[in-house]
Amino acid sequence: MRKLLLLLTAGCFSAHAQQLGPNVSGNVESTFQYLNADTLIGANQPAEKTVLK
């Protein structure tokens, strides 16, 4: 019985500690596009300067 009470008490403290302990949450979103110029639909990509060896 004593063991059972000890286990229950430890469980309660553990749950309490989890609730009060630090918590990290969040989210990540990443969108990558690789686009081609398409004159038919008017998809014009702006020109950029690139070094060509």
Add this chain to the structure above:
Amino acid sequence: MLINQPKKRYLNNYALINYSLKDFRAGVRFESYLPHLPGYPDRFSGTGIGYRYAGYYTEILDFTVGNFYEQFGNGMLFRSYEQRQLGLDNAMDGLCLKFRPTAGVEIKAVYGKMRYNFDNGHLVNSDGLVRGFDAAIDFGNFYNLLADSKFKLVIGGSFVSKYQKATNPAYIMPQNVGSYGGRIDMKYGKFFLTGEHVIKENDPSFDNKYIFNNGHGTFVTLGYTQKGLGIILYAKSIDNMSFRTDPNASLTDLNINFLPALTKSHTENLAATLYPYATQPVGEVAFQGDVFYKIAKGTKLGGPYGTEINVNFATSYRPVRHTSGINPADSTGVTYKTNLFDKSDSLYYRDFNIEIKRTLNKKWKVGAKYFHFDFNNDVNLVSKESHGMINCNIAVLDVQYKINKKHSIRAEFQGLWTRNETVNGVTAKQDKGDWATVLIEYNISPKFYFAVMDQYNYGNPIESKRIHYLIGTAGYIFGASRISVLYGKQREGIFCIGGVCRAVPATNGLTITFTTSF
């Protein structure tokens, strides 16, 4: 050697990390625009922290310093929010307090500047300052006054002001602009009625062509719901309610408030993308009715699983502006008067749609939809190839087949037909003419999905513009993460969420998106 070549690669990244310990919370959001996706504000560039906050949160008091999002009532006076798909983020940067002295009472106060830019990795706020106060009492919880009653009542009121040293050589610009309003939310049994009325003091701006009229907005919702039936009626009357921290701002920049759109948000490709309606902050009188009905299962019409019917009607008009007895050139700067719900016969938008959905058996589900739009392209410009009203009909057939427990296939067949119009003796289809879309989706639950969609402008009056916009998508879901790959063509157009829109350029290429939460 330097050469000019098309810029092809774009990357937007967002990572939000929240930390909490007991009643303390803090967080940061890192953002990258390397460079930003096409269609986003051109000012966004670089990598850095775009959102950061710290606060203390208890049942009685919330206290946030730094960035925060908040809304008063419907948002007609104040709404700070992020809509990433639109590139819209007007996060406040300052202080937000929420005080709940007793059950059923909440008092909010906000003070700060609004996010305007993300320049080379640095957050840039507006010059203007926003200050707001809101209080609401829920009589269901307030000393249990209505705890045992079928009648529920919430009342609230807000005050918001902005301050900016605005200079304009042609006008004496007010530096402080105040706005205020009240709202009520009532329920009795199966009925509910909500209403909000707001007033904004004179606020000459780019949007209203620098007039000194006061603005006003009213939003009313009346509804009845019971099992299998829902009826909701909406009415909105707004005039001169564009409200920005900077009077010279435009597009989606620095909006202090949000004016809800009175139209159904369509999800079907042609109905959602060809003629989407944007709220008119300068003024509109709008109405909407929405009826949901489920024919009971086991009946002849309802079938073995019941049949769902949704009928929706939305319309919007220009308000009447009375100019009699008003000299627009006098020193007041007031150019007209308007009354609540005083609509003219100048139609901005009309949308009638009906949807019927039915589960035939354990394998098959079908849905049929019909839409009719009358769209004023002069007010809500979505097409450079058309003027005045565009009238169109859309039909959609949606069929879903469950192959087994894990595999299912769905197909959507859509057609859009514009009206014939005679101009200078020549009869032709309005705008870009007729369209068809076919969508086929294959799902392997719960991890994979594949889809192919072709949007085809087969009825364009110009033969060379009868283009297929073909897109293929695949996605993989694992835990709280998802990766999707899309390849294909996207038409130039206007993309709207909740009546707020941005221009989307035409694109052709690959898009890879990764999202996760933890």
